[in-house]
Amino acid sequence: MKLTQILLSQSEAGAETYFEKVAAAFATDPDFKQELIIEEQPSRQRRLDSAGVTYRTLPMGKISKPLLYNTRLKQHVSRFDPDVILTWVNRASRKCPPSNAVVIGRLGGYYDINNYRKCDHLIVNTPDLVRHVTENGWPADRVSMISNFGELPETLNVTDPLPEIPADHKVLLTLGRLHEKKAQDTAIRAMKQIPNATLLIAGSGELRSELEALAESEGVADRVRFLGLRKDVRNLFELADICLFPSRFEPLGNVVLEAWATNTPIVAAASTGPAWLIDHEENGLLFDIDDHAQCAEAVNRLLADETLAARLTEKGAQKFRDEFSQPVILQQYKDLFLRLAEAHRN
Template sequence: MKLMQMLLSQSEAGAETYFEKVAAALAKDASITQRLVIEEQPSREKRLQASGVDFSTLPMGKVKKPLFYNYSLKKHVKEFEPDLIVTWVNRASRKCPSTSAVVVGRLGGYYDIKNYKKCDHLIVNTPDLVHHVVSNGWPETKVSMISNFGDLPETLEISSSLPEIPTGHKVLLALGRLHQKKAHDTIIKALPMIPDATLLIAGTGELENELKSLADSLGVSERVKFLGLRKDIRQLFDLADVCVFPSRFEPLGNVVLEAWATNTPIVAASSTGPAWLITHNENGLLFDIDDVNACASEVNRVLSDTALADKLTESGFAEFNNNFSMDVIVNKYKNLFETLIKEKKERS
């Protein structure tokens, strides 16, 4: 199978990070000849090279992009002659050149399906997203639900210095963009009620100064460490006693899957994705969105009850292993791709 995956984005957000994880996983499969098409971006290129992923780049910059971007995109598709193309995020799906390959759009959010007119099939990662695309006119027979995997490939990790943690402190880990949807303010507001704990926040975004001011106003600034963009997520999970995921809006929640994969207790707000994934008191703890007191209470429960923490991690890892591991999810991708390619050949 000749597989091309296309990502036309400079972002380092969740969809782009998961794109790299899928590409690294498929690069290990000898039955697949894979090539990526990505925009020039040195940090992403370095990670993909370390993972043994074959890729081509599209020119960026004020001069090169207007002149050569679209031409290069068409050229890469024509020269590789893929059997199937996966387009990630809206832009790649809109700009995918005309091709004889099967085109599969991958959605991880509630996007406008008008962006996916060039696609023959869609992959979404939650049942609610199946409902979203079908209710907006996409044929139910042309959408597949394949969720994400929680593994953290070592080849995509880039080590950074770890923060110093005060003696006797527990470590709370929060991951995600510093954006209103991610609700980092909830866990910062809860921190005064969680004694002897240091909060690590990994992510960048427009709310950084506002969140730092909030921590200062609550007298917890010395207990909150803003780490910026990190690519050593596995190391951060190893350091954490609890992962806190307070998002107000979350279609899936890769952080939940990663916590399960790393045997880290997860406490999450009951937004759509985490509420679908987590069975409260079994493989994680849930609290109502924006409920600061409940957030603090559930975190304190885990920190004070070793038996509960062990139960959550054991059940979470079992759920990950059975349903959200790299092997399980990649096999689903492969089976779907093979079926779609076969069906197209039979129609030809």
């Protein structure tokens, strides 16, 4: 089967990162001949090259983009002639050109489904997103719920220098763009009540100066490290004792799956996605959104109780293997692609 995946985005956020993971996984599957269509972006191209992924690019120059972007998009699709096109994020779904392929839009958030009118079918990654699209008029028989997998492919890992940590400190890791929704402020405020620990904040965004000022005012600046955008997530998880995920708003939460996949205990705010994924006290600990005192209490509890941390980690790893591992999720993708492509041909 021939598969085209289209991502028209310069962002390096969660959806784009997961796109790269799915592309790397399908690149190793002998049942699929895959080609990506992406915008020119050197950092993404280097990672895809490392993972052995075949891709075509669209020009982003001031002159070449308006002149050639849409034409090249049509040419790439027409020349490859795929059986299935998987579009990622709103823009790719809006701009997908006509073809003989079945077109599947992949949503990882509460987006306007008008962006997906060119799609024959939708894939969403949580039950609540099924509710979202069907309540907004999308036919229930044209949406499938396939969640994400948590593995961190070594081929996409980029080596960066790791921060130095005091010898007597535990390491807390939080990942995500520096945005109000991600609630890094909650984690910083919690640090006042978590002694002998260093918080690593991996991510870039407009709130960095504000969050740095908060760490200063809370008196924890010497124990909070802002790492910027990182693509060495595997290495950061290896360094971490606890993964801390304080998001106020999170449709799914890839970080939870990555923590389970790397055998890292997880403490998360009970936003929509983490509350669906995590069984409190079974495979992770949840705290109320914005409650930094509860957050600190949960972290301190895990740091003080190695038996509890080990049990939660083991149960998380088991749930990951059973429901959110790459073989499980990719098989669901493959089964859907085969079914829809056959129906489309007939």
